[in-house]
Amino acid sequence: MVAGGFGVGKTTFVGAVSEINPLRTEAVMTSASAGIDDLTHTGDKTTTTVAMDFGRITLDQDLILYLFGTPGQDRFWFMWDDLVRGAIGAIVLVDTRRLADCFPAVDYFENSGLPFVIALNGFDGQQPYNPDEVREALQIGPDTPIITTDARHRADAKSALITLVEHALMARLR
Amino acid sequence: MATPPGGPSSGNWSYGPGQGQGDGSAHGYGYPSVPSHQQPYAPQGPGPSPYDQPQAPRIQPVQPQRRTPEPAPAGASNNPLVRPYAMTGGRTRPRYQLAIEALVHTTAQPHQMQGQLPEHQRICNLCREIKSVAEVSALLAIPLGVARILVADLAEAGLVAIHQPGGDESAGGQPDVTLLERVLSGLRKL
Numbered sequence: 189m190v191a192g193g194f195g196v197g198k199t200t201f202v203g204a205v206s207e208i209n210p211l212r213t214e215a216v217m218t219s220a221s222a223g224i225d226d227l228t229h230t231g232d233k234t235t236t237t238v239a240m241d242f243g244r245i246t247l248d249q250d251l252i253l254y255l256f257g258t259p260g261q262d263r264f265w266f267m268w269d270d271l272v273r274g275a276i277g278a279i280v281l282v283d284t285r286r287l288a289d290c291f292p293a294v295d296y297f298e299n300s301g302l303p304f305v306i307a308l309n310g311f312d313g314q315q316p317y318n319p320d321e322v323r324e325a326l327q328i329g330p331d332t333p334i335i336t337t338d339a340r341h342r343a344d345a346k347s348a349l350i351t352l353v354e355h356a357l358m359a360r361l362r
Numbered sequence: 363m364a365t366p367p368g369g370p371s372s373g374n375w376s377y378g379p380g381q382g383q384g385d386g387s388a389h390g391y392g393y394p395s396v397p398s399h400q401q402p403y404a405p406q407g408p409g410p411s412p413y414d415q416p417q418a419p420r421i422q423p424v425q426p427q428r429r430t431p432e433p434a435p436a437g438a439s440n441n442p443l444v445r446p447y448a449m450t451g452g453r454t455r456p457r458y459q460l461a462i463e464a465l466v467h468t469t470a471q472p473h474q475m476q477g478q479l480p481e482h483q484r485i486c487n488l489c490r491e492i493k494s495v496a497e498v499s500a501l502l503a504i505p506l507g508v509a510r511i512l513v514a515d516l517a518e519a520g521l522v523a524i525h526q527p528g529g530d531e532s533a534g535g536q537p538d539v540t541l542l543e544r545v546l547s548g549l550r551k552l
Binding site: 205211212213214215216237240242244245247248251252253254256270271273274275276302346349350353354356357360361 | 461462463465492494496497499500501505506507508509527536537538539542543544545546548549550551552
């Protein structure tokens with residue numbers, strides 16, 4: 189999973205390392221429309237669709253890794269619940285100029301127990317804060333890796349993924 | 363839908379009388395609109411694939427352990443159908459709990475697809491190369507929940523094989539160590 193606030197570069201990250209152009213799948217929020225999706229009240233119809241971008245990496249003949257960018261709005265938790273199961277882990281992309289945007293994702297993964305790493309996406313090639321400062325600000329424990337990345341670059345995205353899988357492996361072996 | 367699948371594993375099916383929606387069976391599974399006179403998507407696939415032997419669905423029913431696979435519409439029995447689900451006969455839950463990343467591969471021979479719904483045929487044609495449920499949804503522009511149901515239909519009919527990531531049930535479905543090691547090795551080789 190690739191999570192983070194709106195506009196932090198999730199789809200850019202997925203696209204940088206995916207072998208296909210990121211695809212978009214949509215889920216229809218039926219609960220939002222229950223009682224509203226009535227033809228007699230079409231003026232009130234507010235069926236909500238949640239879009240989710242994803243990419244894929246074929247790692248071996250019989251091994252395909254899918255990268256799912258989580259819906260940016262944190263009210264779509266049900267989609268996250270769906271993704272967490274079977275997921276290896278999450279990369280939480282952070283724009284340090286808008287640090288608070290990543291709080292919901294960090295909280296979510298801390299609560300769900302899914303291994304995650306924090307990746308500071310340097311906009312304009314700048315990293316105004318170093319990982320230690322961000323760790324302090326986010327109150328992230330020492331076990332969770334915090335790395336810097338440039339979501340536009342394949343090598344950076346690949347390196348972030350490797351850090352995540354290493355972290356997930358360590359968590360499983362611990 | 364009214365006919366529960368038999369077999370020893372039926373206890374594991376992910377829906378049951380207590381979970382299904384009250385009006386589901388009324389809309390039925392009969393697909394009154396099945397086009398029997400004409401096949402809009404004439405199968406034109408390549409020859410038999412190695413997976414072609416007719417067989418029971420390989421899919422393994424999984425226990426419903428997802429916390430909230432889809433929001434259950436409250437009081438759905440009295441509400442009209444949500445339109446995207448028209449092609450699923452009004453069903454909003456698949457028979458199987460298909461993971462979004464579950465892989466789908468067509469096992470059907472062209473003649474087996476005659477009489478299938480156009481959507482089912484499109485999925486079969488797409489999945490001649492292995493695709494995930496997410497890709498089926500995205501490439502055919504079908505909402506994810508609908509894609510899950512249609513793929514589950516095809517799996518039950520034995521027309522596609524599903525490769526569902528196993529995961530370690532004791533660890534909440536997280537991938538096991540062997541899989542993580544393979545992924546790590548694969549990533550490093552990229």
